[in-house]
Amino acid sequence: MNKHRIIIEPGTENSNYWKDLWNYRGLFYFLAWRDILVRYKQTAIGIVWSILRPLITIVVFTIVFSKLGNFKSDGGIPYAIMVCAAMLPWQFFASAFSESANSLISNSNLLTKVYFPRLIVPASTVIVCLIDFFISFLILIGLFFWYHFIPDIRILMLPLFLLLAFITAMGTGLYIAALNVKYRDFRIIIPFIVQIGLYISPVGYSSNEVYSRNIPQVLKYIYALNPMVGVIDGFRWCIMGGETPLHIPEFIASIGISVLFLFVGIWYFRKMEKSFADII
């Protein structure tokens, strides 16, 4: 028997799916590479956009929330750093979520002409956004120098929270990507979700503004159900040296939601995957 035996049958699970995914890692790499190459072709300042976009948003948010809105940062840490600590993961999530959700449709010519585990397409998009994240991380480092701010040892925990952001973006992205193939309504819903998300997540303000208010506990939990609340609070906790306390029960709720999204996302994606080429 050949080691490359493939059995095609309707309805059965492909037992080699994860092995296939591994075999196609080259494609994964090349798709990400393509998206990076293509993104700034024929632009004058190219990759600088990866810095400029979040930087301008951070400046605007800092002015609006701190100066006009009179919000206070946690522990007297410069407001710009607090906004930046949230803006980086938020930008990562927002772009990863919306681009992976649209990735299948923009690669429909591939889907209808070649076989590969479809999971590669949205996953490689998320990787591209992750690279953007690392580039824009330079802003934070720049702010550290500007404000002579030295983060403490907790910053080493940052990769864990980045992973959480990754899981959140991946899970929701996969789910919406699969839905988007069938219902193009999501093309319209996605920018809307991202826009609303920016305000219901603690990007321009601190979670303390919510948790310290005299409101029913249940509202605080509802607030924490937004998985990006956990991610952003985690980032701030790492970067701002613990001045932003982690509200553990709410934080766990956030993580739980993220992981749930990941499983649901993968499950639904795999369920729909077989019919992508037929309905896209």
Next chain:
Amino acid sequence: MSNTVIKVEHISKSYILKHQNEASYTALRDVISNKAKSLFSSNTKGQRKSSEEFLALNDISFDIKQGDRVGIIGRNGAGKSTLLKVLSRIVTPTKGKITIDGRVASLLEVGTGFHPELSGRENIFLNGSILGMNKIEIQKKFDEIVSFSEVERFLDTPVKRYSSGMYVRLAFAVAAHLEPEILIVDEVLAVGDAEFQKKCLGKMKDVSGEGRTVLFVSHNMVAVKSLCSKGIVLEKGAIKFDGNIDEALDVYNSNISNAVDNVSWAIEDAPGNENAKITSIKFKTAGNYYYIENEIEIEIEFYNFSDNHTLNASISIFEDKDVYVFASPNLIRIPLTKGIYKSVCKIPKNLLNKSKYFCTVLLVGNNFEIITQLDKVISIDVDEEGTQRGNYFGYWGGVVRPHLEWQNIQIDKL
């Protein structure tokens, strides 16, 4: 060697066709409103919008052995592409089972995943990986791919600035250097100029010569014939024939022809007048099919009712698109005695092209009066065996394809 590498068992693929007042893709609104409706009324199922099941593939079974070169032929919509898509794992079948032993590469389109903004060099890597090569394989074959594609000078130019010919050449070059055990190819030779088509076909032959299994779909019967050893004829999603390629092509050809190559009349209904009547007209050739490479005869039978009557027949040949190709009267005009006669006109081999031809027949009497004129009364589909093509497999235009004499004469030494 001859072990089965592809085993297809009872494969069906059905699509639901939706008719009118239903959107081409599902909108969420419809789903929600339908669900809501079905909550309140129990009989919505009975009055569903019209939809029907369409079987693109209908219970298909066949085996392919290692090293087979199989041509899949059929008319448009016969299910060829669907079959390839199912075999390539792009769509899943509705029913049945396929077992494939070996690494499969499928080439359903030239340049799948080419990105217009990327350079030729970058696209080689991208396309290669999409077709299932890994980076090391691509690097190893890179120079070969580039020289095959003949685009060395433009390797760092974005492919959006390529001419369409360069684009196709580069794309095929990548595909041609795949080294799978099973290669599935759909109609890629339909692109590019003749020179390049020849090169592609040559490359495909090499590939199959190395003991690989090739599945090839094309409408170019000459290419299929020269490349494949076996043929599967599909018709309306089902297998009509599975066997050797020559027979498969015969089945396919007999299938598509709607030509009427003979006609005859009982004497009382026969066209003509009291002096003479035509009773039958037919095309004849050696073998079952009208090939360019064979002589084709037109045979006209007529009754002559009077002695000393000068009669001759005349034919006019029209090509499919109503081009008047030529006319040929019978120049032997001597008086005939009463009787039944047969006039035979020979169309030499290598004169007609691959097309449909109609024949108009005239019977001319004593004073050149037309006894009867039968417009486009019989027709044939002329095909070719492909023995007079040299190594060229592409399109050969023209309403005729005469085999002319050529000479090469060296004028001087350099």
